[in-house]
Amino acid sequence: MASLWMELLKLDRVGIHDDFFALGGHSMLAVQMVSQLRKRAAIGIELRNLFSYPSLGALAAFVDSKKVASAHPNLVPIRSQGHLAPLFLIHPVGGEVQYAFDLARHLGADQPVYALAASGLVVGETPRASINEMATVYLDAIRHVQPTGPYTVAGWSLGGMIAYEIAHQLLAIGETINFVGMIDTGSSAFLRDQWNTKNVTEFDECKAFLSWITDQHADASGARQHPAHDELVTLAESGDIDAMFVVCQREALLPAHLDMALVKQIFAVHIAGAKAGVAYETPPITATVMLLTAGQHGAADATLGWGDLLGENLHVTRIGGSHMSIVKSPHIEKLAHAISSGIKRYSAHTELSYAD
Numbered sequence: 001m002a003s004l005w006m007e008l009l010k011l012d013r014v015g016i017h018d019d020f021f022a023l024g025g026h027s028m029l030a031v032q033m034v035s036q037l038r039k040r041a042a043i044g045i046e047l048r049n050l051f052s053y054p055s056l057g058a059l060a061a062f063v064d065s066k067k068v069a070s071a072h073p074n075l076v077p078i079r080s081q082g083h084l085a086p087l088f089l090i091h092p093v094g095g096e097v098q099y100a101f102d103l104a105r106h107l108g109a110d111q112p113v114y115a116l117a118a119s120g121l122v123v124g125e126t127p128r129a130s131i132n133e134m135a136t137v138y139l140d141a142i143r144h145v146q147p148t149g150p151y152t153v154a155g156w157s158l159g160g161m162i163a164y165e166i167a168h169q170l171l172a173i174g175e176t177i178n179f180v181g182m183i184d185t186g187s188s189a190f191l192r193d194q195w196n197t198k199n200v201t202e203f204d205e206c207k208a209f210l211s212w213i214t215d216q217h218a219d220a221s222g223a224r225q226h227p228a229h230d231e232l233v234t235l236a237e238s239g240d241i242d243a244m245f246v247v248c249q250r251e252a253l254l255p256a257h258l259d260m261a262l263v264k265q266i267f268a269v270h271i272a273g274a275k276a277g278v279a280y281e282t283p284p285i286t287a288t289v290m291l292l293t294a295g296q297h298g299a300a301d302a303t304l305g306w307g308d309l310l311g312e313n314l315h316v317t318r319i320g321g322s323h324m325s326i327v328k329s330p331h332i333e334k335l336a337h338a339i340s341s342g343i344k345r346y347s348a349h350t351e352l353s354y355a356d
Contacts, residue, residue, distance in 0.1 A: 001043075001060055004036055016057035020050060027096045031266065035259035046122045047266075051076045051097055051115065072141035073122070076115040078104045085178055086112040087343070088142050090155030090162045093277065094212070095121050095269035099156050099327040106336030111343075114145055116162075120269040127272035131280040135165035142166070149175040152343055156327055158273050160185025160291075161280060168285050178347040180289045181339055182306075184323050188280040190305025205271055206236035209244055212270055213253055228253065284309060290342045291316045292335060294326040317342075 005014045009023050020030065030050050037043040043063055053059040076097055087107070089100040095118030104113040116138040120127030128134045142151065151170055155163040160182025167180045186194075210232055228251040235244045245263070248254040254263060289310055291303065295318045301307065306314050317338050321331035 001037065001041075001063075002056060004033060004040070005056060008033055008036075014056055016055070016060075018056055019054045020056070020059075021054055021098060021101050027094065027098050030096070030098070031262060035262050038259065047096065048073075048076060048117050048121055051101065051117060054101065072144045073125075074116050074119060074138055075141040075144060076100070076117050078113040078115055080112055080114075082108075082110040082112040084108075084111050084343075085150060085152050085347070086114055086146055087152045087154065087179075087339075088138075088145075088163075088166075089113065089115045090138065090153070090159030090166070091116060091118050092155070092157035092159050093270055093273040094118075095127075095266065095273065102327060102332055103336055103339075106333050107340055111340070114142075116141060116159075118269045118273065120272065121266065127269045129272060129276060131161055131165050131276050134162050134276065135169055138162065139166050139169055150178045150347070151175065152179045152347075153177065154179065154181030154183065154339060155185070156183040157185060157323065158277050159183070161188070161277055161282075164282070164285075164289065165280070167287060167289075168283050171285055171287065177287065179339075179343045180287060181342060182289065182291045183335065184292065184294045184319075184326050185304065187305030187309065188278060188282055189308075190301065191278050193305070204236075206239055206241050206244060208271060208274060209241055209267060210236050212267060213248055226251065226253065282309060286313065288313050288315060288346055290339075290346070292319050292326070292338055293317070294319060294321050294323050294331075315342075 002014050005018075005020065005023070006012065008029050009025060011023065014023065020033070025033075030047055034045060034047050034050065037045060045059070045063060049062060050059060053062045078101055089097065089103065091097050092099065097115035097117050100113065100115035104111075107113060118127065118134075119125050119137065128137060142153075149170065153163040153166050154160070163180060164182060164185075167177050170177055213232070228247055232244055232247055235247065245254070245260060249260070289306070291306055291314060293302070293304065293316060303314060303316055319326050319331055319335050319338060321328070325331055326335060
C-alpha cells in the first residue's frame with residue numbers, strides 16, 4: 001500500500017501516520033488507489049473505506065481486521081471528539097466526501113464532524129433515486145450517532161438540498177435543528193430555469209459526462225482547451241458515451257489503468273444525483289437556513305432560487321470563488337469560519353419548527 005501511495009502521489013516516501021488527502025490525494029486519485037489495490041494485491045476495499053481511514057496505518061489495520069467501516073454504510077466518521085453537537089456534512093452530486101475532510105481541518109477542535117457518502121459507490125449498491133430517499137437513508141445514519149436533536153446539518157452543492165430535506169423530515173417528527181447550511185446549492189426551480197435558459201428539455205447523460213470529466217481537473221478552462229475536447233463534444237452530441245470513455249482514457253483525461261467499471265459506477269451516482277436534484281419538489285419549512293454562495297454564477301437571483309420559498313428565513317453569505325473552488329483554499333478557510341459562526345449564532349438564538 002505504501003508503494004502504491006508513493007507512486008500515485010509522486011512521493012519518495014510515506015509514513016504510517018500520513019493522511020492520503022493531506023499528502024495531496026483527491027477523489028480521482030482515491031479511485032485509482034482503490035482500483036489498483038484490487039488489481040495488484042486483491043485487496044477489496046471500497047472508496048468509502050479510504051474516507052473513513054485516510055491514514056496509511058489506519059487503512060492497513062482496517063484491511064487486516066476486515067471490520068465494518070462504521071455503524072451505517074453511508075456514515076463516514078471524520079472527527080468523533082468534541083463537546084459541540086456533531087456537524088453532519090452531506091456529499092455533493094458525485095457522492096464522495098473529500099470536501100468534508102478538507103473543511104473539518106478548518107473547524108474548531110471541539111466540533112465533531114461526520115460525513116454522509118452516497119449509496120452506489122460500493123460494488124453491488126444501487127444509487128438512490130430521489131432526494132427524499134437519500135435524506136431518509138442518511139437520517140437513519142445520523143441517528144446512529146445522535147439519537148435525538150437538536151441537529152446540525154449542512155452540505156455542498158446537491159448535499160445542501162439533501163441537508164434541507166433532512167431538516168424537513170426531522171422537523172416533521174417534532175425534532176429540533178440548530179443549523180441548516182447549504183454551500184452553493186441551487187434550488188430545483190433554479191436548476192430547471194438554467195435548463196430552460198439553455199433550451200434543454202431533458203437530462204443528457206453524455207453532456208453530463210463531459211461536464212463531469214471537466215470537473216475532475218483542477219484547471220477546468222485548461223480541460224476545455226484540450227485537443228480532444230472537440231472530439232468529446234461531437235461524441236456527446238451523437239450520444240456515444242462508451243466512445244467518450246475510450247477517448248478519455250486514450251488522452252489521459254482519465255488514467256489509462258483505471259478500472260472503467262468503477263468509473264462508470266461512480267458516474268452512475270453522479271447521474272442519479274443530478275436527476276434527483278432537478279426533480280425534487282421542495283417543501284417549505286419555517287426555519288432559518290444559511291446559504292453560503294460562491295458568487296460566480298452570473299445569475300440575477302443571488303439566492304439561487306431559495307428566496308421565494310424561504311423569504312426572511314434565508315440568510316445569504318457570499319464566500320467567493322467558484323462552485324468548485326468554494327471548498328478549496330483560500331476560500332475554504334472563510335467558509336469554515338462562516339459555518340462555525342452560523343452554528344454558534346443559530347444554536348443560541350434560533351429554534352426551527354416544521355411548517356405544513
